[in-house]
Amino acid sequence: MRPRKTILCVEDNEQVLSVRKFLLETRGYRVLAMSTAAEALEYLQGAAQGSVDLLMADLILPQMDGNELIRKAKQVHPTLPTLLVSGTVTSFDRAAAADAFLPKGACTPAEVLDRIRILVARKRGPKKQVQSVGVEAAPVQVAMAS
Structure with a gap:
């Protein structure tokens, strides 16, 4: 059996955090x-380099927003894939620090789960272009490096 991938999930709403944790754990993530x-x-x-496979954070957090969290996290772990989630912002412009953005709801x-799978899979590979999923989302396309 493959080692489980670790996702650091940051969300200030306890109910949303609980649901997200359950969803991810039932799919085999730690x-x-x-x-x-x-x-x-x-x-x-x-944490040791490589011990966290993905940082998934809400954009709107108390004291420090998700963008700032991601900027600081990338200073400590430069190759850490990041996913920003927001229920109030539908544009990736506000989420520029993240590798990918998903609007809540x-x-x-x-x-x-598909976006998480893609981000975790590319963690150790070269940087690839991942299209942001917006409200009027087109199919997700990932450019593969040759």
């Missing part, structure tokens, strides 16, 4: 659920 950006950064600063759980 989930580190945290409710603040500071808590996530503290964890990442003590506009994506099915299957689309979220």
Whole structure:
């Protein structure tokens, strides 16, 4: 059996965090659920390189937003794939620090899981272009490096 991929999930809404954790754990991921950006950064600063496979964060968080969290996380773990999720913003412009962006409620759980699978799979490979999923989403396309 393959080792489970670890996702650091940051969400200040306990109910959303619980649902997201359940969804990911039932698909075989190991989930580190945290409710603040500071808590996530503290964890990442003590974590070994490569021990976290994806940082999934809400855009709107208290004290430090998801963009800032991702910028600081990438200083500690430069190759860490990141996914920003927001229920209030439907444009990737506000989520420029992340590798990918998903609007809450506009994506099915299957689309979220597919995007996570793609980001986790490309973690150790070269940087690839991943199209942002918007409200009027076209099929997800991933350019594969030759």
